[in-house]
Amino acid sequence: MTIFGVALLAVCTLAGVYLGDLLGFMLGVKANVGGVGLAMMLLIAARLWLARRGKLTHGLKLGVEFWATMYIPIVVAMAAQQNVVTALRGGPLVLVAGVGATVVCLAATALLSRIGRPRDADGRFAPLKTEGGHHA
Structure with missing residues (x-):
């Protein structure tokens, strides 16, 4: 039951x-x-x-x-x-630390998403392709 x-x-x-x-x-x-x-x-x-x-x-x-x-x-x-x-x-220091940690995480995510991504002849990032071959 x-x-x-x-x-x-x-x-x-x-x-x-x-x-x-x-x-x-x-x-x-x-x-x-x-x-x-x-x-x-x-x-x-x-x-x-x-x-x-x-x-x-x-x-x-x-x-x-x-x-x-x-x-x-x-x-x-x-x-x-x-x-x-x-x-x-806890005061403003705790809030500053929280916002700082969030900004660092967002920056790290942006940086890591660009690493290893192919570039075209002009140095721009090539568009990502999905499994079906379409551009994302």
């Missing part, structure tokens, strides 16, 4: 949060350290364990897969929001 997949995800999430809090306490940090990652690793391990023993039913598999695919983007969005809030509180 699908509900068992959701229950397995819930157990793994609670265990991961607990272990992340425990790890944070042991490291002297007042935060959850890696709880989401631990939860996902527990979910993967539990799913593999059930599959090896032949107890991973179709409904259980569907429940785990559905919520696992929903869980990761939601958690990433929540973490990104926290990072933005923290960055805005």
